[in-house]
Amino acid sequence: MSNRINSITIIVIILIITGSYFNLTSLYYLIPIIILYIIVNIMGSTSIGLNYYFHSYSNASTTKKDIAITFDDGPHPHITPKLIELLDSHNVKATFFCIGKNVRAHPNIVVDIIDKGHLVGNHSYRHSKFFDLLSSKNMQKEMVETNQILESITGKSPKLFRPPFGITNPMLRKAISRTNMVSVGWSLRLFDTVKDPKNVIAKLVTNTKPGDVVLFHDTNKNILEIVEEYLLWLKKNDYKIVSLTSLLNIEAYED
């Protein structure tokens, strides 16, 4: 939150002033303070669950065995349709955080996602590696562009935004507030795109807890195997997959 940043900045300034009062001859004491300040800011910007720059909905506080599952980076022309089929065969609803340019390339898949009762959210237009270096205006432009294309296909304008790579910063705080969107993080991710599927499944079943928002990618060629195993395990262990909006008590679309 901005209040927290302001208080950290004020504490750093007080430390600097106090230090200079007691030790005017040396400025070396500043080095650890500055390093600590940089580390805190890096951690705040790369750990979405810390809510450092702004609030993101990352899990629900509940003892009920309810969780929500989410898929980022699609729609993918081959994987997403198979995933929709798999989810449908288990009667499970998920949320797809789509990249605007992929939506433009594969609008029919987005129609199918909605038709099957899943939710759609915004995951930027280009998902550039440098998204977090954009100005707030350019971030806003990507968010608006993605919402416009999604609205033209589905008739609904998403309210949910998942920051690319989960990175947050003051520019994104401004863009989210100007677009009146809500930031959604996650509480469980297994780096499903880079790890061996068996490894991912083992970690999923060890770490799943009530109220989790689980992050997957529907661009991952192993996602069907992972999700199928996971759904069976959830069922066996009395977990229920609910919609992201009911888990977090938020709205998916503008009225």
Ligand SMILES: [Zn+2]
């Ligand atoms: Zn992503």
